[in-house]
Amino acid sequence: MKSNFSHFIASVIAVPAGLTAWILSSNVFDIHMFLDVMIGIGGFGASYLPAQHISHKKHLEKLKLTxxxxxxxxxxxxxxxxxxxxxxxxxxxxxxxxxxxxxxxxxxxxxxxxxxxxxxxxxxxxxxxxxxxxxxxxxxxxxxxxxxxxxxxxxxxxxxxxxxxxxxxxxxxxxxxxxxxxxxxxxxxDLNVERDLIKMNSQRAKKRHAALDNKLGKEKVNLNKKRKPEKEKVHRGEENG
The missing domain is CATH 1.20.120 (Four Helix Bundle (Hemerythrin (Met), subunit A))
Known part of the structure; x- marks a missing residue:
């Protein structure tokens, strides 16, 4: 079970927070070294616990478990x-x-x-x-x-x-x-459902392809019908000449 993931996320957030708290305490506030370290540890804990709780809660929601x-x-x-x-x-x-x-x-x-x-x-x-x-x-x-x-x-x-x-x-x-x-x-x-979906999509694709072929066939017939009078007109012009 991937429970360590929430600890990893919390650590990624908490480590920089703890280091920032320690640096601010030692350089800005100029407190005793021991207190600086304690402030850094406190900053880590204050960031780690909420981050770990939120990450773990999201993980449980994803798993649909309490x-x-x-x-x-x-x-x-x-x-x-x-x-x-x-x-x-x-x-x-x-x-x-x-x-x-x-x-x-x-x-x-x-x-x-x-x-x-x-x-x-x-x-x-x-x-x-x-x-x-x-x-x-x-x-x-x-x-x-x-x-x-x-x-x-x-x-x-x-x-x-x-x-x-x-x-x-x-x-x-x-x-x-x-x-x-x-x-x-x-x-x-689930596999059967996916297989049925693939079969359904394949049938739809075949129907669309058949409809497109019929449409193109009709357009081709119409074009041929339109071209016949033009040829007859050309033949008439040659006869008159």
């Missing part, structure tokens, strides 16, 4: 990143190619959802189940599965249980894929 919603989504993203760090650290326990492929696919889906919400926070509401339960369940299951899988001396029942756990992980992968598809549903709807 301050509390933005804060909550930011917290959920922080928790999600903790889970992804755990997922990455579990790579060292992978012991088979098929497990590696499955876990890498799950991680790719997870990263895609998180980065999409970071880019457009309002999408969080279409994948709340992912943040509230699905992601944590997937990470916990993968960690336990990989830990038990590498243990030697497994019994037949334990191997069967691990196999069943792997099947449940594949189901988890399908669930995460469903979360991603649901999140992208509005984007596909």
């Amino acid at each position: 301050k509390s919603e933005y804060k909550y989504i930011k917290e959920q993203l922080a928790h999600a990143k903790e889970h992804t760090n755990r997922l990455r650290s579990s790579y060292i326990n992978i012991r088979s190619i098929k497990d590696a492929k499955m876990i890498f696919d799950i991680n790719r889906i997870v990263k895609t959802i998180i980065s999409s919400v970071e880019e457009e926070p309002k999408q969080f509401y279409s994948v709340q189940q992912f943040f509230h339960s699905n992601l944590e369940t997937a990470v916990n299951t993968i960690e336990k599965y990989l830990y038990l899988y590498k243990m030697p001396g497994k019994s037949k029942d334990e191997r069967i249980q691990l196999h069943e756990t792997r099947l449940s992980m594949l189901e988890l992968k399908r669930t995460l894929t469903s979360n991603l598809s649901h999140m992208n549903q509005s984007s596909y709807q």
Whole structure:
């Protein structure tokens, strides 16, 4: 989430203001050095806080989120990143190619959802189940599965249980894929609208082009009709001569 942008804008405004206050205090008012520095810091703070507030407010208006919603989504993203760090650290326990492929696919889906919400926070509401339960369940299951899988001396029942756990992980992968598809549903709807607009504009352009061709064709016929009497007049003049 691009929350640092408001801090950057506020700093761009506040730094020159603070320097100006410090220079005026030290050169014009000729106060003690410590007080000059404090005035400069005060000028920075007095400029930074309102500028940051206004910039952040505009950013929230653009995202169509309230301050509390933005804060909550930011917290959920922080928790999600903790889970992804755990997922990455579990790579060292992978012991088979098929497990590696499955876990890498799950991680790719997870990263895609998180980065999409970071880019457009309002999408969080279409994948709340992912943040509230699905992601944590997937990470916990993968960690336990990989830990038990590498243990030697497994019994037949334990191997069967691990196999069943792997099947449940594949189901988890399908669930995460469903979360991603649901999140992208509005984007596909927007894409359909754009496609319909392109089709409509193309049809209008074809109609305008056809109408223009008809108009030019009629004008050409009219010009030909006007030219025929002139030719007849010329022939009559030659006959009289």
